[in-house]
Amino acid sequence: MSRDGSWGRYHGDHVAWLEQQLASWHGLPFALTCCSGTVAVELALRGLKIQPGDEVLLAGYDFSGNFRCIEALGAVPVLVDIDPENWSLAADRVEQAIGRATRAIVVSHLHGGRADMRTLTDVAARHDLQIVEDACQVPGAVVQGRPAGTWGDAGVLSFGGSKLLTAGRGGAVITKRADVHQRIKIQCERGNHAFPLSELQAAVLSPQVAKLPERNEIRRQRVGQLLAGLADLPGLHPVAQPSPGDQASYYKVAFRYESAHWSGWPRDQFLAAMQAEGVAIDVGFRGFLRRSRRRCRVGGELHHAQRAVDETVLLHHPVLLSDASIIEQIVAAFRKVAEHTVNGGSVG
Ligand SMILES: Cc1ncc(COP(=O)(O)O)c(C=O)c1O
Structure with missing residues (x-):
């Protein structure tokens, strides 16, 4: 400065x-x-x-x-x-x-x-x-x-x-x-x-x-590690990966949380369990589906927008610049919560 x-x-x-x-x-x-x-x-x-x-x-x-x-x-x-x-x-x-x-x-x-x-x-x-x-x-x-x-x-x-x-x-x-x-x-x-x-x-x-390209690259690597670690978990549908020649930039990383695969645990219960494991994870936007029709027009079915409102869970970017071992811990937290839902137990 x-x-x-x-x-x-x-x-x-x-x-x-x-x-x-x-x-x-x-x-x-x-x-x-x-x-x-x-x-x-x-x-x-x-x-x-x-x-x-x-x-x-x-x-x-x-x-x-x-x-x-x-x-x-x-x-x-x-x-x-x-x-x-x-x-x-x-x-x-x-x-x-x-x-x-x-x-x-x-x-x-x-x-x-x-x-x-x-x-x-x-x-x-x-x-x-x-x-x-x-x-x-x-x-x-x-x-x-x-x-x-x-x-x-x-x-x-x-x-x-x-x-x-x-x-x-x-x-x-x-x-x-x-x-x-x-x-x-x-x-x-x-x-x-x-x-x-x-x-x-x-x-x-x-x-x-000036530093953005280098930081974006680290974040992309961490997201790659995260998604590889979670690939076999059903009911957690991640944001699409870039096609060749494209590059993502991660401010948040999105997943659709499909509770049917988590023994019916509502999203809030899942998030609370993850947060108890120390993971900064949260819901997405509230969307506009409930806005008065006096304020807007609806241009067709909004099925996927509604699902995004109901099912999105997001990891925030700061963790993506941390060490790869932190990503391992986040993967472990997802797996621990998944195991608890399957066993019907409470997460502690
Ligand atoms: C997609 C999108 N557009 C616009 C904004 C608004 O940016 P600002 O917070 O600088 O007003 C945000 C902020 O989160 C955003 O996520």
Whole structure:
């Protein structure tokens, strides 16, 4: 961190340098930092000129803020099912959900999975829709040969307190489109940047960006070890592994917990048993299935989104940078709990 006081200014080199780093890492001409991933999603939608009354498709299972960002523009969220293998918006469900007012798609790469961006961008192009690609959970991932966040008309990153790149708070929009970039800049300019990332935050982030590939690689190795150790446990369905040429980035690692294979133990009981073993594991998002139909439209069956709400269990990333022996202990905890459920005993 520079000692010249530059971190404490309104305008300095740190934000500009970080934005340059973000743009060149993603191979895009524009990156704009802001105060959170949530605001980045909203700014991206504003950059795409989403208007009141427009419809925006998003997954029935997603980060809650994405629904609210669509509403913040006076637009209407349209819920689409997810692909049960990757926890993301199901590309083959989009077409049937499109209505006359549909203008855009918000798609998030979640829980170590990657959305089928190639198909989504094809569908979007056929129907003249724009895409916001939410890469908040997967910085550094490669999706079907391209950096996550670069398929959409706008990509979104988060630098929130729990994220793989963190300044406590923060976010960014990346884009190839000069018009989107310009519109967002105008949205932010209110005599000063209205939703800024500070110079101090940018100074904290720059070295993390440089370290991200190495850290992502360690996390991938640990997840490989974890999944190999759990492969023979039925009733624990992990997020899809990347195809050759792609790379995952793990903010969380998702499993579908199928209680029928755990002697009917409800998910909460399983989680409590795992937590008692010292494993930081938790539920996923609450999803939007119970949102009032006055607030959104449903674009088809939401069966897999409902299952994700009910069955997702997640390991959080910090453990993935720890020693391989810690992963062994986590595998052992899963096995111990599995044994107890089979034997009908309580876990102690
Ligand atoms: C998929 C997704 N999008 C957006 C966000 C919002 O990021 P922030 O916490 O920086 O507002 C999150 C945060 O967890 C997220 O998981």
